[in-house]
Amino acid sequence: MATLFFGFCVLSQWPESVAGITRHYTFNIMSQNVTRLCHTRSLLSVNGQFPGPRLVAREGDQVLVKVVNHVPNNVSIHWHGVRQLRTGWADGPAYVTQCPIQTGQAYTYNFTITGQRGTLLWHAHNSWLRATLYGPIIILPKRNDSYPFEKPYKAVTIMLGN
Ligand SMILES: [Cu+2]
Structure with missing residues (x-):
């Protein structure tokens, strides 16, 4: 099964000036029945959501x-x-920077978003699990900071996959 991701990425570099906060998320990888176009099938999801939950953080x-x-x-x-x-x-990436998380196990990813703002994505990284395990990462500018373009009238996240 092929999967296409279309991501609108806006990246920029700005000096760090204010330390951010810590944001906590829990991603439960589970099996879920989903109905699309009159067909119900079982797929893997995060927290029963397909596409997966938005991860929102500030630079x-x-x-x-x-x-x-x-x-x-x-x-x-x-x-x-x-x-x-x-x-x-x-x-x-499993087998590159970590061992994969095995059945019944958990792992806590811990990172700080530095010098980036805009929209990225997360996805599973073993075999074809990425076909259904994916979602957006929304990186907001620091408070009282802006994107490196005029403020849009509205922001809509679009995730495409199959
Ligand atoms: Cu990737």
Whole structure:
């Protein structure tokens, strides 16, 4: 099964000035029945949501994501596009920077978003689990800071996959 992701990425570099807060998330990897186009099938999801939950943080924030694996597959989550500065073990590719999270196990990803703002995505990183395990990462500018373009009238997140 092929999967396409279309991500609108806006990246910029600005000096750090204010330390952020810590944001906590729990991602339960589970099996879920989903109905699309009159067909119901079982797929893997995060917290029963498909597409997966939005991860929202502000530039400078520390992000802690506890991933708990409730399915038979090995799994890891890649924070796609997030720079891992001195936190390479939190990047997510299984067998590259970490062992996959095994059934019944948990792992807490711990990283700080530095010098980035805009929209990225997270996705599973073992076998084809990324076909259904994915969601957006929204990185807001620091308070009283702005995106490097005029403030849009409205922001809508669009995730495409199949
Ligand atoms: Cu990736």
